[in-house]
Amino acid sequence: MxxxxxxxxxxxxxxxxxxxxxxxxxxxxxxxxxxxxxxxxxxxxxxxxxxxxxxxxxxxxxxxxxxxxxxxxxxxxxxxxxxxxxxxxxxxGRWHKRTSLEEENFNFLVEYSIEEQIIAHTEDLELARKIKMLLDRLPARQKEIVYLRYYENLDYDAIASLMQINKQSVHNLLQKAYKSIRVEWVPLICLLHELSLARQ
Structure with missing residues (x-):
């Protein structure tokens, strides 16, 4: 354990x-x-x-x-x-102060190692592909914040410091991600949480 x-x-x-x-x-x-x-x-x-x-x-x-x-x-x-x-x-050479807290200055790739990570926990290739597709829909900042919160299991304070935004902006970005993938959010987050626990 x-x-x-x-x-x-x-x-x-x-x-x-x-x-x-x-x-x-x-x-x-x-x-x-x-x-x-x-x-x-x-x-x-x-x-x-x-x-x-x-x-x-x-x-x-x-x-x-x-x-x-x-x-x-x-x-x-x-x-x-x-x-x-x-x-x-x-x-x-891309480190500079953002003009906007939510400006997209770089790409953020979420490769959850579908074959090794997601499929191992879902045993459902189609679900794994759907989850990857949903994550790929998100803008870079939202994708990063979902990754940090539900895959790396960082709390709001740590994410805010890491991304140089305040806690309310962390909440706002997660809410935007939620709205982007709507009804699929709950099973996605449950699965990412399982992956986070498995990595501990």
């Missing part, structure tokens, strides 16, 4: 504190815990996977080098996602 959300956050905070204290095993634990999800997230808005890998490696090197001065974030996962996102977009 996996850890619940609170237990997982306590474990992540302990690893982070260990990193700040200079414990190599805690640093290794953070890398093992977050490398896969960080790389997956970065690859959804940057198709240059080598660039994402380089940015991820640089991020972890910087964390170790600056370990004694790191803040203690409320959400370790949220902090790491923000750090990687900023680094990748900056390296791409």
């Amino acid at each position: 996996g850890l619940d959300k609170n237990e997982r956050m306590v474990q992540e905070q302990a690893l982070w504190q260990g990193l700040c204290d200079g414990q190599p095993e805690a640093f290794d634990g953070l890398i093992r815990s977050f490398s896969k999800s960080l790389f997956g997230y970065g690859s959804r808005f940057c198709q240059d996977r080598d660039l994402v890998k380089d940015c991820l490696q640089e991020l972890f090197v910087e964390l170790w080098n600056k370990r004694s001065s790191l803040p203690l974030p409320r959400s370790v996962k949220g902090y790491l996602f923000i750090a990687l996102r900023n680094r990748v977009l900056r390296e791409q």
Whole structure:
């Protein structure tokens, strides 16, 4: 049985504190815990996977080098996602202040690995294809927020910090996504929630 959300956050905070204290095993634990999800997230808005890998490696090197001065974030996962996102977009030369909170400045690819992820949980190829089609209808910002909320299981505060918007805008974007896919929303969210739990 996996850890619940609170237990997982306590474990992540302990690893982070260990990193700040200079414990190599805690640093290794953070890398093992977050490398896969960080790389997956970065690859959804940057198709240059080598660039994402380089940015991820640089991020972890910087964390170790600056370990004694790191803040203690409320959400370790949220902090790491923000750090990687900023680094990748900056390296791409596309990191600039948005003129609108909901401006679409980049593509966000949601590849839920249909064959390996969705089908494994639904055992229904047609349903899996329908879910992929529904997600592909959404604009990039809505697609990203659905991914973060229901696949990466981030809370509203972490999403707001990551996307540099306020919590009300997070709510608004989710509501827009809801209106876009209407009656199919409930089974879609239930399935994404199952996938999120399976990844814990």
